[in-house]
Amino acid sequence: MFDGIISFVEYDELFLDKSWLWLNDPEIKELTLTPNFTKKQQQTFFDNLSEREDYKIWGVKHDGYAIGVVGLKNITEYDVEYFGYIGEKQYWDRGMFKYLFKHILEECLLLNLSTIYLHVSSNNKRAIKAYVNKGFYEVETLNEIMKLEFKL
Template sequence: MNTQIYLRPLELKDADVSYKWRNDPEIWSYTKFVLQQPITPEVEKQWLLNKLNQANEKRFAICVKNTNEYIGNIQLLDIENEKAEFHLFIGEKKYWGKGIGYAASLMLLKYAFYNLNLKYVFLEVHAENLAAYSIYRKVGFEQVSQEHDFIKMVINSSVLLAIN
């Protein structure tokens, strides 16, 4: 991977970029998100404002180190009872296939297990999203079930510690 990244907490100003991603059907083709109407910067800011103060969520921007460009989001949602739900997307398509999803996943999982002391992190991935599935397997997620088009995967803290 040539592109080095860092994670930072999402900020309200990120809505000026992320609203464009939310209007791109290719980005959401393998998710449960369905665009009902175009997302404006104002709608995105209001949505983000509501999300940033949730005590049981940790939302981060994925940024390129040498340019500080904001290129995607990674988050832990529904944090409770030592577990959380994992979400990742790279909104800037020129960065797809560059190893960024893998690097960002490792960073967030280390944060989840070392800083938040979580025991389990789970996710759902569309069965046809082979790139994401590959990332999750490489990081250490294991498939536990499949319902319709979505595969549920889980990683526990001891798995990540063994890999890294």
């Protein structure tokens, strides 16, 4: 564990640049199932965020230091897909998911959703353990990609 303040902030250019580095790290790329993407594709994604009603994203900071990203995508009136990653590896294995999950849970309750789901590599044992400990359960596994759900 650690001391300090975890905050969820606007996903801005700082997080855009950090995400480029984080999601191109081979280990993080594999664990997050991130496809290849270009800087241009990333910039287009960022430029269109304000127009999207089916997508919410936040930067994650610890004592003002950018450490990761968390968000909701494919938002419907009933369910939503969670995504998140801690890009700064010194924060791995330090119980970060409880903070991310609390934030996401609050957002989902505001949206009056009934289900949160996610997709995770079956090789990402650290994440799977964190998800199951919070009450997610496996729905299916296909091509080493697990779908987990959490009922609100």
